[in-house]
Amino acid sequence: MGDKKDVVILGAGIGGLAAGYFLSRTGKYKVTILEKEPVIGGLCGSFKHDGFTLDYGAHKIYSVIPGILDEIVNLMGDRLLKLPKRNRLFLNRHLVDYPLRLGNLSQTLGPAMFFRLGMGYAFELFKGALNRNDAGSYEEYIIRRFGRPAYKLVFEPLADKVWGNPSSLHLEMARTRVPSSGGLEVILKLLGIKKETAETSAESFYYPRNGFGDFPNALKEQIERMDGKIITNAKVTEIRKEDEKISSVICSIHGEHRSFPCDLLISSIPIEELGRLVFRDEDSEFNHAVGSLQFRHLILIYIFVNRPLILSDQWIFFPERQFIFSRIFEQKQMNPDLCPPDKTAICCDFTCSEDSWQWQTSNEELTKKCVEGLVEGGFIKAEEVIGHLVKRRKNFYPRYDLQYEDKMQVVINKLKQVENLLLTGRIGMYNYNNADHCMDMGRFISEKLVVGISCHQIIEEMEKHVRDYRIVD
Numbered sequence: 001m002g003d004k005k006d007v008v009i010l011g012a013g014i015g016g017l018a019a020g021y022f023l024s025r026t027g028k029y030k031v032t033i034l035e036k037e038p039v040i041g042g043l044c045g046s047f048k049h050d051g052f053t054l055d056y057g058a059h060k061i062y063s064v065i066p067g068i069l070d071e072i073v074n075l076m077g078d079r080l081l082k083l084p085k086r087n088r089l090f091l092n093r094h095l096v097d098y099p100l101r102l103g104n105l106s107q108t109l110g111p112a113m114f115f116r117l118g119m120g121y122a123f124e125l126f127k128g129a130l131n132r133n134d135a136g137s138y139e140e141y142i143i144r145r146f147g148r149p150a151y152k153l154v155f156e157p158l159a160d161k162v163w164g165n166p167s168s169l170h171l172e173m174a175r176t177r178v179p180s181s182g183g184l185e186v187i188l189k190l191l192g193i194k195k196e197t198a199e200t201s202a203e204s205f206y207y208p209r210n211g212f213g214d215f216p217n218a219l220k221e222q223i224e225r226m227d228g229k230i231i232t233n234a235k236v237t238e239i240r241k242e243d244e245k246i247s248s249v250i251c252s253i254h255g256e257h258r259s260f261p262c263d264l265l266i267s268s269i270p271i272e273e274l275g276r277l278v279f280r281d282e283d284s285e286f287n288h289a290v291g292s293l294q295f296r297h298l299i300l301i302y303i304f305v306n307r308p309l310i311l312s313d314q315w316i317f318f319p320e321r322q323f324i325f326s327r328i329f330e331q332k333q334m335n336p337d338l339c340p341p342d343k344t345a346i347c348c349d350f351t352c353s354e355d356s357w358q359w360q361t362s363n364e365e366l367t368k369k370c371v372e373g374l375v376e377g378g379f380i381k382a383e384e385v386i387g388h389l390v391k392r393r394k395n396f397y398p399r400y401d402l403q404y405e406d407k408m409q410v411v412i413n414k415l416k417q418v419e420n421l422l423l424t425g426r427i428g429m430y431n432y433n434n435a436d437h438c439m440d441m442g443r444f445i446s447e448k449l450v451v452g453i454s455c456h457q458i459i460e461e462m463e464k465h466v467r468d469y470r471i472v473d
């Protein structure tokens with residue numbers, strides 16, 4: 001017990017908790033997790049409101065990373081439900097399959113548009129046979145796989161909503177978010193001749209029956225069972241260094257300052273905030289690089305409706321610009337027991353930048369636009385709305401611009417000079433990822449540490465490892 005190393009973890013989202021869980025399991029680390037909010041879970045948490053248990057948008061448990069799904073199933077056992085996945089895309093007032101299939105699109109879009117899409121695919125297939133160079137941007141990657149007409153119809157407006165101006169998006173954003181093989185295989189899938197695989201589309205997924213937040217809760221229980229501590233309301237105010245090693249973390253907890261000595265620090269808090277705390281603005285090149293990494297803010301608008309159920313899908317994507325949201329999600333589709341029997345809630349999610357009209361607009365005005373969109377799409381009637389709730393979260397979606405790799409190189413080179421510092425999580429590692437990837441990051445860190453690999457090397461290896469993550473719908 002006495003010879004365990006003290007590890008302090010910043011942030012009790014799934015990233016920080018996963019690191020704490022895997023490190024506790026080694027029996028070599030005494031884990032303390034510091035969370036600034038009164039509750040744990042971050043964006044993977046759930047909360048209660050007027051008899052509803054709600055998640056922060058549509059969250060499913062799914063993974064194609066070897067062993068990770070088994071880890072989660074072992075952790076949660078019968079606290080999980082297994083659900084068939086039902087999600088589609090709303091286009092031209094119709095619901096179409098997602099990932100796209102040509103047969104389905106032809107019924108929705110009519111013969112002329114269907115012909116244009118088909119010609120677009122054929123043209124790109126022909127061009128692809130002549131041109132074997134790699135795509136240079138998000139736009140090129142998608143056009144080469146699906147053709148320009150499909151890019152213009154679906155991918156460009158959806159990407160514009162989620163990340164803003166897709167022509168300045170790095171190719172990595174497409175690889176992460178639109179997992180797809182190239183050329184002929186895409187065409188065969190579009191024609192419905194070849195099936196999607198587990199790597200490109202989930203047929204079913206797991207969901208914690210008490211709300212997604214039960215996943216972080218289960219991690220917390222295990223960490224505490226292994227003598228770890230999770231301290232909420234703990235805002236990090238200072239990180240002390242001796243030479244190139246972090247010696248302690250100072251926190252303000254209910255207005256009192258407490259010091260946490262550490263042998264190892266793992267951060268899942270925003271990478272820029274960590275940079276400021278560790279280097280206190282001492283390196284202008286680093287400050288510039290970390291400060292210019294781009295993020296998008298997240299807005300979630302919950303509309304409460306006086307009807308038992310609205311959708312037959314769990315979530316639906318909305319590429320068209322007349323809808324301000326990019327996706328809607330009905331919590332009751334995950335587990336009806338999470339909501340009152342006679343009412344339901346639709347969560348509309350969208351992202352934006354700090355200076356966008358969306359971020360500057362009042363909650364009431366945004367809610368009005370969401371209700372109008374839901375009415376226009378034929379999902380609800382205005383008079384059925386009985387309430388709303390808005391949640392805003394700053395800087396949650398990493399946005400890979402065309403220079404992001406160079407910036408990350410500067411950031412990583414600086415951070416790895418600290419002998420006992422590691423990064424994890426979505427905003428902690430600046431990695432556009434899902435909860436299963438955060439679990440994998442925690443496992444990766446712990447497996448490397450127990451065989452004596454230095455933090456310096458782990459950061460380097462992890463930076464490469466996480467670039468292979470793919471988000472599967």
Ligand SMILES: Cc1cc2nc3c(=O)[nH]c(=O)nc-3n(C[C@H](O)[C@H](O)[C@H](O)COP(=O)(O)OP(=O)(O)OC[C@H]3O[C@@H](n4cnc5c(N)ncnc54)[C@H](O)[C@@H]3O)c2cc1C
Nearest residue numbers: 011013014015036042043057059060269425426433434435
């Ligand atoms: C709409 C939406 C849908 C999604 N769908 C899915 C899905 O279907 N499946 C899936 O697996 N994933 C999904 N994700 C992704 C998933 O939510 C993230 O991968 C995950 O939440 C990232 O966890 P994290 O710990 O890195 O970050 P966070 O959840 O942001 O946690 C970071 C924690 O650090 C704390 N913190 C910040 N600053 C400080 C500080 N200074 N001191 C102490 N603590 C601090 C925060 O309060 C927070 O608790 C979705 C995300 C969104 C937004």
